[in-house]
Amino acid sequence: MRQHLKPPKRIRDKAHMATVRERGCCICGNPVADAHHLRTVGHGRGMAIKNGDNWTIPLCRMHHDELHNFGDEKTFLDLHGIDAAQLAIDLWRITNEEKGKEEGTSAVERSDNGRDTDPMGND
Numbered sequence: 001m002r003q004h005l006k007p008p009k010r011i012r013d014k015a016h017m018a019t020v021r022e023r024g025c026c027i028c029g030n031p032v033a034d035a036h037h038l039r040t041v042g043h044g045r046g047m048a049i050k051n052g053d054n055w056t057i058p059l060c061r062m063h064h065d066e067l068h069n070f071g072d073e074k075t076f077l078d079l080h081g082i083d084a085a086q087l088a089i090d091l092w093r094i095t096n097e098e099k100g101k102e103e104g105t106s107a108v109e110r111s112d113n114g115r116d117t118d119p120m121g122n123d
Contacts, residue, residue: 011052016095025060026087027080033058036067040074041085054092057084 020035035056059067063080070076077084 009052010050011054013053013095015099016053016092017056019095019098020056020058020091023058023091025063026058026082027063028060030060030062033060034064036064038073038084038088041088055088057082057087057091 017035021033023033024031025033035053036059037051037053038055038057039051041051041055067073067076073084
């Protein structure tokens, strides 16, 4: 019998999306930026599978459009000297550190059973 794997949980976080957009474009520094969901890391590797908000980087509208028109996300970002995976991880940590300070709690996420989970959603 064929076993179906449960799809990974997609992280949604409005505060993180705001943090990403506030950073400005990671290529040109334009202060007005979109949050681009990476497709080459995390879980977003299939048709109609979008990564969670934890796998986003800031791009201005021009570079966001250029990336999508270019087609090959990894090559496009490599050409601009951007380590997208590391940037997304760093931004996720910044958001969670800020949340911890505001809430007076640890930035470690907890699963329903109280166990610590991977902050990038890879548990």
